[in-house]
Amino acid sequence: MKTTALRIYGAEDLRLETFELPPIKEDEILVHIVSNSICMSCHKAAKQGTKHKRIPNDIAEHPTLLGHEFSGKIVEVGAKYKGQWEVGQLFGIQPATNYPGGPVGVLSAPGYSYRYIGGNATYAIIPRDVLEMNCLLPYSGDAFFKASLAEPMSCIIGAVRANYHVAPGSYQHEMGIIAGGNMAILAGCGPMGLGLIDYTLHGPRQPKMLIVTDIDDARINRVKELYPAEHAKSCGVELVFINTKDVDLAQRVAELTNGKMVDDAFVFAPIPAVFEQGQRILGFEGTLNFFAGPTDTTLSAKLNIYDVHYNFHKVMGTSGGNTEDMRIALELMSEGKINPAAMVTHIGGITAAAQTTLHLPEIPGGKKLLYTEFDMPLVAIDDLERLGKESTGVLGELYRGLAPIVAQHKGLWSTDAERFLLGFRDKLACSECL
Structure with a gap:
């Protein structure tokens, strides 16, 4: 079976090539890839080459395939997995396998570390590593692109599931956002913010009020068009948008919530001022999740430690989702409950x-x-x-x-x-x- 795939030979040395795949082994599966979404992590791998923690040292002689947000259908199933997987079955993939026995030794992952599996390819071989860790995942939705975006959606789902609350006098961590509470997404009108709005409205647990902030009226109006207040209300959520450019956010949130403020705040921009806004709008026993990933290792912001102590404020961060988060994303997409289409702004071909x-x-x-x-x-x-x-x-x-x-x-x-x-x-x- 021939494949056309994007292979990495070194830093900034990417080549689109057609070559023969080896026959699959009994513990492998051959797949036809239909769609792949480009991730910033792939950009980092392409720029760094062998300096990247997931890229093997011998790619100049044995190039690997790039791309890890992909979806497609099963073409051939090795003997070990017949009955578990069927030809023609659709799939998504959890790329963060970190398989200990893979080609890099640790942190091995599809789309970085392997010669025959990556999203920028027409055909690929799902290796034993991925299958042993149950990271090839079934999907039964109506479009391939949705499953390609299950990985970024899993990061959002993981963030919501990781939020926690501990009532004063209790040592029991209650996981997830407060159902029927107040929630905010700061800098929330970008692609990932839209994903969180979608999941908040259509996922398993809803707040009573969802406040979304941005500093651009055009972006806010676009999101209002995608998620009208009437639709949010039908989901049991009062959806409020605030342009924070010339507004005292804490004062506005106090007015909206009768002084209760928010139980859960998610910060979607790696900007100290936005982080500080997030803490200022937390209510008693509120949790701030710093979702945005900064590149500056010295990035810092002010933290009100009085509120940490007396108002039980909690600050946390999340990065990525696990396999269970991926399963949840794929299941909700298959059921038509969430749709990551708002994340997509560009389309193209493998070329x-x-x-x-x-x-x-x-x-x-x-x-x-x-x-x-x-x-x-x-x-x-x-x-x-x-x-x-x-x-x-x-x-x-x-x-x-x-x-x-x-x-x-x-x-x-x-x-x-x-x-x-x-x-x-x-x-x-x-x-x-x-």
């Missing part, structure tokens, strides 16, 4: 994988979603209508067809858009991908 990965921080917007069999540039979903007017040939035909579908879905990528795109598979196939 855009290298440049997208190397230049990811320079590309504005949210998630960059690639379809692995396509020879297609990376394009912003917002630009599809314009590109349809400016482009000719098959790409122009594709853009003109996608634009009204996206418009019907409030400007979001969707199951309908994915199905339309996949209908162009033969017309826009990358060289030797078929």
Whole structure:
């Protein structure tokens, strides 16, 4: 079986190549990958090469495959897993396996450490390591892109599940947000913030009030369009948006909550002032989750330790989700309860994988979603209508067809858009991908 895949040979040395996969062993599974979402972690691996903790030292001779937010279907099942997995079955994957016996010794993971498994590929081999750790996960949803985004959604789910509360005089940690309480998402109108809004409204536990902040009215108005107050109310949640640019947030939250403030605050920007805002709006026994991952190792903010002591404020941080979080994400997507479409701002083909990965921080917007069999540039979903007017040939035909579908879905990528795109598979196939 031939595959076309993005391989890493060294720092900033990424090559899209077609090569033969070896026959699978009895404890392996062959998969066809349909979609892969580009992660900032892949950018870091591409820039660092062998200096990255998950990249083997011998990639110049034995390159590995990049990409770990992928979805597809089963093509062939090794003897050991027949009956457990079926040909044609859809899947998602938990990439944070950290398999101790893998090629790096520790911290080995698909999309970094292995020669034959990575998301930027048409076909891949799921190795024994992943299967032994139950990190290949079943999925029965209506679109591949949703399962590709199960990994970032699992980070959100993990953050909510990790929040905890301890009543004064008790030593019992109550995990999760306070049901029927007040919750806030600070700097919450970006892609990951939208994911948390979606999960808060449609997940297993809802607050009474959800306050979302940002400093840009255009972003706030866009999120209001995606999550109308009427819909939130039908979920049992009062959804409130606040532009904090010229507002005393603590005073406004006190007015909204009759002085109770919030039980759970999630900070989605690595900015000290936003962190400090988060603590100021905590109520008695409130928890602040610093979700945003800073790159500055010296980043610091003020902490009111009086409130830590007397008002039982708790400060924590989360990074990533575990396999159970992934299962929850895939199950909720399969049931149609959550939809990560608001995270996606760009689409493209596997031929855009290298440049997208190397230049990811320079590309504005949210998630960059690639379809692995396509020879297609990376394009912003917002630009599809314009590109349809400016482009000719098959790409122009594709853009003109996608634009009204996206418009019907409030400007979001969707199951309908994915199905339309996949209908162009033969017309826009990358060289030797078929």
